[in-house]
Amino acid sequence: MTEFAEKLCRITGIGQSRVGRPSPKAPIELTLDAALAAIADAGLKPEDIDGIANYPMKSTEGGGISPVGVGEAMFALGIDCTWLGSGTHEGPGHMSAIFGAVMAVASGICRHVLVFRTVAQAQARLVSRESTLLTGHQARVDGNNAWTVPFGAVSPANMWALYAEAYFARYGYGPEQLGWIAVNGRRNAARNPNAIYTKPITIADYLASRMISTPLRLYDCDTHIDGATALVISHRDTAKDQPNPPIHIEAIGMGLGGLGQGIHTGDFTTLPGAEKAGAMLWSRTDFTPADVDNAQIYDGFSIHTVLWGEAIRLWGKGEALGFIDGGERIALTGELPINTGGGQLSGGRFHGYGHTFEACTQLWGRGGERQVKGARLSAVCNGGYGYGALLLRRD
Amino acid sequence: MTVPRKLPLLEAETAFFWTSGEDAKLRIRHCRACGHWQHPPLARCPKCHGADLAPEPVSGRGRVTSFTVNHQAWTSDEVQAFVFAVIELAEQKELYLFSNVLAAPEAMHIGMEVAVRFERHEDVWLPLFVPVEAAHD
Numbered sequence: 001m002t003e004f005a006e007k008l009c010r011i012t013g014i015g016q017s018r019v020g021r022p023s024p025k026a027p028i029e030l031t032l033d034a035a036l037a038a039i040a041d042a043g044l045k046p047e048d049i050d051g052i053a054n055y056p057m058k059s060t061e062g063g064g065i066s067p068v069g070v071g072e073a074m075f076a077l078g079i080d081c082t083w084l085g086s087g088t089h090e091g092p093g094h095m096s097a098i099f100g101a102v103m104a105v106a107s108g109i110c111r112h113v114l115v116f117r118t119v120a121q122a123q124a125r126l127v128s129r130e131s132t133l134l135t136g137h138q139a140r141v142d143g144n145n146a147w148t149v150p151f152g153a154v155s156p157a158n159m160w161a162l163y164a165e166a167y168f169a170r171y172g173y174g175p176e177q178l179g180w181i182a183v184n185g186r187r188n189a190a191r192n193p194n195a196i197y198t199k200p201i202t203i204a205d206y207l208a209s210r211m212i213s214t215p216l217r218l219y220d221c222d223t224h225i226d227g228a229t230a231l232v233i234s235h236r237d238t239a240k241d242q243p244n245p246p247i248h249i250e251a252i253g254m255g256l257g258g259l260g261q262g263i264h265t266g267d268f269t270t271l272p273g274a275e276k277a278g279a280m281l282w283s284r285t286d287f288t289p290a291d292v293d294n295a296q297i298y299d300g301f302s303i304h305t306v307l308w309g310e311a312i313r314l315w316g317k318g319e320a321l322g323f324i325d326g327g328e329r330i331a332l333t334g335e336l337p338i339n340t341g342g343g344q345l346s347g348g349r350f351h352g353y354g355h356t357f358e359a360c361t362q363l364w365g366r367g368g369e370r371q372v373k374g375a376r377l378s379a380v381c382n383g384g385y386g387y388g389a390l391l392l393r394r395d
Numbered sequence: 396m397t398v399p400r401k402l403p404l405l406e407a408e409t410a411f412f413w414t415s416g417e418d419a420k421l422r423i424r425h426c427r428a429c430g431h432w433q434h435p436p437l438a439r440c441p442k443c444h445g446a447d448l449a450p451e452p453v454s455g456r457g458r459v460t461s462f463t464v465n466h467q468a469w470t471s472d473e474v475q476a477f478v479f480a481v482i483e484l485a486e487q488k489e490l491y492l493f494s495n496v497l498a499a500p501e502a503m504h505i506g507m508e509v510a511v512r513f514e515r516h517e518d519v520w521l522p523l524f525v526p527v528e529a530a531h532d
Contacts (some may be wrong), residue, residue, distance in 0.1 A: 129470075133469055133470070135401050135470075138404070140401065140402050140403060140404040141401050141402070141403055141404065142403070146404065146406075146409065147435055148493045150400055150402055151398065151400075151493055151494050151495050151523075152398040152399055152465060152474075152479055152495065153465075153479045154399070154401070154469045154470070155467070155469055157467070158463055161479075162460075162461040162463055162479075162480075162481050165461045165505070166460065166461035166505065169461075211466045212466060212467045213463045213464070213465045213467060213479070214464040214465075214466070214500075215463075216463075262435045264481070264489075267460065267489075268461045
């Protein structure tokens with residue numbers, strides 16, 4: 001098999017700040033908490049880091065969506081890097097920073113790249129409850145959001161509700177099945193000391209929860225937090241001398257959806273961009289979906305998990321909710337445990353990076369009460385406009 | 396139903412769309428070389444790469460591909476439930492517009508036939524949709 005870039009790379013350390021809603025710490029402090037933990041976990045010193053990437057580029061818009069840039073992180077760490085890079089909204093989504101780091105390491109530009117993701121959306125909402133909406137700060141809405149906001153669709157919940165409704169109608173499922181994603185997330189979050197919501201919920205609680213935008217209810221939506229996640233991606237030649245058993249990046253997959261440009265294809269029951277990511281992922285490995293023993297599947301909204309899981313072929317088309325129904329097969333002791341740290345629905349919106357953090361946690365056997373027995377191969381996917389997927393493996 | 400509205404900025408490429416309702420016609424960017432309808436507007440035809448594109452009137456008819464009834468008061472404004480929908484225009488497969496359907500939430504269904512009806516706000520004619528059986532009331 002061709003030597004793909006990701007086969008030259010290993011994940012050697014991870015770190016995460018305390019979650020807060022809100023956090024008493026400034027975003028740069030959260031970033032440093034995560035970064036220094038990840039660097040130490042990798043057995044490195046800050047000066048060993050020669051590249052930094054984050055997602056997305058620092059922005060003062062978007063209500064705390066990305067309050068810390070790669071440059072200020074570098075200076076705060078007191079180091080001097082060879083390469084800095086930010087993923088953007090126009091790339092393959094949240095994982096574009098991870099993919100950039102892989103390319104930097106595989107091409108010989110860097111040996112150890114620190115990748116981080118910092119969010120401060122809970123702090124932003126203290127200033128303005130509307131800060132995280134799609135309406136923007138101008139008197140009128142422009143760009144891609146102009147196609148939806150004038151019709152009252154000020155939240156991504158409205159858009160993803162269209163996908164949930166179309167999926168339900170096509171395959172004959174409903175909230176009684178979808179709700180198990182939220183129940184499962186909460187059940188796992190109760191065993192994650194850094195999750196934001198840990199009080200158990202039942203399917204009855206889910207069905208009684210407030211309607212947001214039909215058919216999506218409160219518990220179908222993830223929650224704003226303040227926090228940071230970091231990981232270190234190292235070249236395989238150095239990873240073997242670092243303390244953790246290296247996590248192989250067995251395969252990467254990426255795809256662009258039209259959503260970011262306001263262009264939709266398909267019939268709203270699939271994510272065409274995620275389908276591309278899934279096809280790419282499985283084209284770069286000899287493993288198959290049946291080999292995956294835990295999956296960390298994006299859940300900005302519960303319906304993402306359904307569509308993404310089908311896109312990376314963990315389930316056939318229209319089969320996800322049949323598998324998820326009842327919550328047993330996706331539980332920690334089930335056939336395919338998913339979102340074992342609570343996901344974003346109950347763990348908090350670490351915005352994709354919580355999923356990669358959790359996959360590494362599982363592969364390193366650090367899950368404590370939520371540990372999946374014998375976890376060796378984890379599928380991770382992120383994104384709702386650009387799409388990225390990882391297959392992570394431990395020997 | 397009351398929809399909280401923030402109006403679109405009229406930009407060079409999009410102003411035709413937002414003002415099209417002035418004569419009660421919906422217009423979509425159309426490629427004169429290959430006949431492809433294209434929305435939101437792009438600088439070239441994505442099918443044939445032609446540059447001879449112009450807004451042309453369409454029937455204003457379509458069907459609901461999916462919909463949602465919004466209940467959440469996202470802003471401080473009080474919100475009555477309203478229908479946000481994706482509509483596939485009759486002219487072409489997957490030629491989608493987002494809009495509101497002015498119908499009772501309980502009457503909504505995927506596949507509903509709808510027709511455009513404009514609502515003026517300042518210099519914008521918002522293309523909204525009504526069920527076809529009610530289009531001429």
